[in-house]
Amino acid sequence: MTETRLAPGDAAPEFALPTAGGDEISLDAYRGKRVILYFYPAAMTPGCTKQACDFRDSLAQLTADGFVVLGVSKDKPEKLAKFAERDALTFPLLSDPGLEIHKAYGAYGTKKLYGKEVVGVIRSTFVIDADGKIEQALYNVKATGHVASLKKKLGLA
Template identity: 75%
Template sequence: MGLVFSVMTEAARLAPGDAAPEFTLTTDSGEQLSLSDLRGKRVILYAYPAAMTPGCTTQACDFRDSLSSLKARGLEVLGISPDAPAKLAKFRERDGLTFPLLSDPDRAVLTAYGAFGEKKNYGKVVQGVIRSTFVIDADGKIEHAFYNVKATGHVAKLRRDLGLD
């Protein structure tokens, strides 16, 4: 009798209408932030692999530069990565980021959102953060779930997809 190994090739993905997984995480300022704190508001939660890397910096600065127009449309922005709060604080200060960055060091929240798992990196299959963006409605339900997004140009595409431009 042989052994059977099960391999998870893709994290469970969220779809519109699903309940957004609840979380309480430490922010770049050392405070605790819960998704439930933002109930009644629409939230953009975007997952990125690592603070202060080129692609993640481009994406964060795009969100920073669009923040006032997103807020004017009732959208709050949160970034999430496995980075420690101290590294997130350096990222915020270095690039003048004006929205909360969440620390998920054990990747539990990223996994719950389907934003951590197998991905291809330079042709190799590795475990890591899958660059993803979620729009969560005022009732805490997934409005949109975008997986494997590009760092460059994603915010402009998101704005178009949400009918903001």
């Protein structure tokens, strides 16, 4: 399976996806802002919860520095709503059950899991600039410590 990998300078693939609340959010709606778009394997699992809570806990600083945070998974909006409510997540969680957007960003494909090659969601984060271009493309990120590492890369730590 060959994956698309995005790199800095590439145009960020456009999307319009349903949220946990049932609204639809498009990347185009955030033109003029910097967007942190992160893909995670599954709502309410330990690693994904840790990562989402780290983004939640850093949201005030990220927002103050001009960033919008969007989380994307293959979970249905109903499950995302439970996840958001359970963990008081105040940024949009987007549903991509068909994996089209995951694939467009290279966040779905072959990865190593416990030493074996499997096909699945690749935990990835993208920083998209105000003009819709990829500023950073980070693949195979760790759930724990990722937000702190990202803030350092963005000069916010």
